[in-house]
Amino acid sequence: MNNMEIHLAIPSYNNATGLKKLLPQAVLQDFASITVLDDGSTDDTSKVVEMFSGVKYIKSNENHGSVAAKNLILKQLPQNGWLLFIDSDMEIITDDIPAKLQDFSQRHTEAGAGVRLIKTHDGSPMRFNKGFDLNPLRMVLAMVFYAIMYILPSNFALREFVRKLSSPFSMDFHTIKEEKVDWAVEGFFFVKVSLFKKFGGYDSRFIRNHEGPDLCLRLRQAGHQIWFFPGIIIQDHDQHSHSNFYRRYHWWRSLIIYYYKNPSRLLIWHWPNP
Template sequence: MIPASPSDSSPSLRIVTVNWNAGNLLRECVDSLAGALTGGFRLESMTIVDNASQDGSAVGLETIATGLPLTVVANTENRGFAAACNQGAAGSKADWLLFLNPDTRLSANSLTPVFSFLADPSSNRIGALDVQLLDETGRTQRCCARRPSPGRLVAQAIGLDSVMPSLFPPHFMIEWDHKDTRDVDQAMGAFLMIRRSLFQDLGGFDERFFVYFDDVDLCLRVRQANWRVVHFAGATAYHKGGGTTDQVRATRLFYGWRSRLLFTAKHHGALALLAVTLATLFMEPLARLAQAVLRRRPQDAMGVLGGVARLWADMPHLLPRLMRGHG
């Protein structure tokens, strides 16, 4: 563990980054770590969990993080984001865990201000938080989100949140500039800090979510345990957005739809699950196909067809899990 100050009482942090073919983005993320160690906390380690990448992105990272406590865990198969996060957090004794996407970069304004904020007695019920995420132009990304109710999930599936946002507020809080600190339903999973003890009490990420909705589910359980989830505007980090899932449109749609159904089954009743399933299996794919045709974007149409074909093929396996989820 590297101390950032002479005091052994400083809070400690483990950073967990899950990698899947992130290319140079991962190296830039690791390279940015040294500049973020500006005091106020101790770094237990940065743990990279590589989910069987084929691009060599996790090879040779030790040469970038010279002198830093870096651990690389190489999985022989893609275990999914949630399972890999739990794997990276296992065995930690740190006070806080930071789940950090590989398409992020830290700076001197990323971590030290967070720990100064958490040291205030008014922050003692904060269980999880994120920070301002900035894009290439320095613009703040509007990425905190609302709790997905059944109505909101259906509205999102059929596009009502896009055409009538005043009646059907979208999942992401895009009407808010994210430049003030406030409690939120969901913090952004690209930079998600959580108390390690709370994370363990909650059983970590729910590994039923291969990717997507894992952070939504975790933040909901943090709030259900009477802890606060906060967007802290006093610290910043760079976030590219899209990340490695930009490479695989059909796969992204499949896992997004699949996780939506699993989330609905877990947190809502049978009627809600029926409504969201019908919207996801039928209404949203048709709406996306129509949009792709109108915009003359055949690649988008092929992505939709590929994603919905995978979802239908997975339904015999997925349906029993959905039934157990709402029971």
Template sequence: MKNCAVVILNYNGEGMLSQFLPSVIEHSNSDVWVIDNASQDGSIALLEREFPTVPLIKLQENFGYAGGYNWGLESLKGKYQYYILLNSDVEVLPNWDQVLISSLESDDDLAAVQPKILSFQNPRLFDYAGAGGGFLDDFYYPYCRGRIWNVIEEDHGQYDDFAFVDWASGACMAIKADLFHQADGFDAHFFAHMEEIDLCVRFRQMGYKIGYTGQSRVHHFGGATLARSSPRKLFLNIKNSLSMIYKAETSGKFWWIFIIKLLTEWLAAIGYYVKGQGKYGSAIFRAYKEFWKGKSLQGRSYKGKEFIRIGPSRWIYWDFIILRKRTFEKL
């Protein structure tokens, strides 16, 4: 038994597993596990036929990213010192996991760390999901070194360093197992999207740090489970972002942020209707409705520990749209 488990959460990912799991097995110095979220395709048959040495945890229904990992990792509780949570559509390179684990071992206060995440389709470019490490602006909008909104940078080695960040990408993140369980894992209300950012915010409020290392690299296919630009993803991102802020901030700070986000995002919703993209506009309005209906059920985890962002105060929307700062180095 090794001290780290690479854990892949799968849902109807037969094609992704067939393409990418061989690289994970070949290049990992850790145990490799698959959690299956009640797939309806041939994933189970593929795993049992082609990868019989990979342990499989079968869940009885699709609990989403958050619930799937929570239930699956409960089965591994106490067996490993570290988890590496890895999407099924990620190609890994030699020593990728060793570098991540070494980073965690080198700092007692480091809760999680991500690698450099590049595009599988074009490895010269950073990937949308995490890129060179994630940050949050004053209104909890995420952005990355290497990716701001939809502008993707080329990789010229500019982020080959180690850096402390606000959040690590759920596409590939190494995490200390005891801290994951101590924090009660992901918020299962989220189902999918923003859950890794929410967890990192809670880690930061617990007094721990989040890291990025450019010495570990992976290639992410992206959009294998849910298209990058879809009404469903927009709905989940906005609803879950509101829930994260509601839990993380005091009442006064939350309402200030809420009003700014409401004005900005409802204007965006109207813009979608004007452009004939009503499904996206409806997704925004529905996200606010669902948040409002469920916020009292989710509780508030804020216990007086302020979330301190890495870097200066900013509103990334203003930087990007008004000041036209489209890359991280220009911020």
């Protein structure tokens, strides 16, 4: 495949159970390489990886956070090809992902992309797996419209009106069209190896949240595009190895870092279809 090689990277922390489901699915697909990036796990992660002879394994000595774990792949990447991240608590639904991503990469040669993530319990789209620039006013308005929309009955005509009315504030998570977006969630993200290396990977200051929007912003500022690619479906089991307090603390901490690093994003607002 030469420059079209696709290298799969799976960041994981204390999720041997998830890897037992994900790795058998991954090895059946035609990835150039598969690497588990272990963020200092204390469970049986290493033993699970040993069950798959072709899977590479990189382990951090300590738990530094998922962002640092993802950047471990920088040590192993070749000069060319594409890099695909998938979290260890996800399940592959779509067959032949490498072929579909190769088709995408031929149409968008200098871009990053996210795909459709669906919920485990009902198969509905995950919220916030794509979006506009992180703008505080837009985020508040989006949450208000979501609250209104989900209170209304699903067959109520007013709900569709509210959904359309909210479009300037948030992405429509139920759409399945291929479209440009400002960012795609980092849980399943596809990017050219040369670009990931050029930008030094993810910014490790974020530790575990908002590194995706930040990298997408840096890519867009350099003239590259970010796309939502619905041709691939991944089921997100949304498993966590840390407490709710820990996750909420780092979510808000990372958001503050994002605006401290990119203060202009506090004011920038653009309309749909950037």
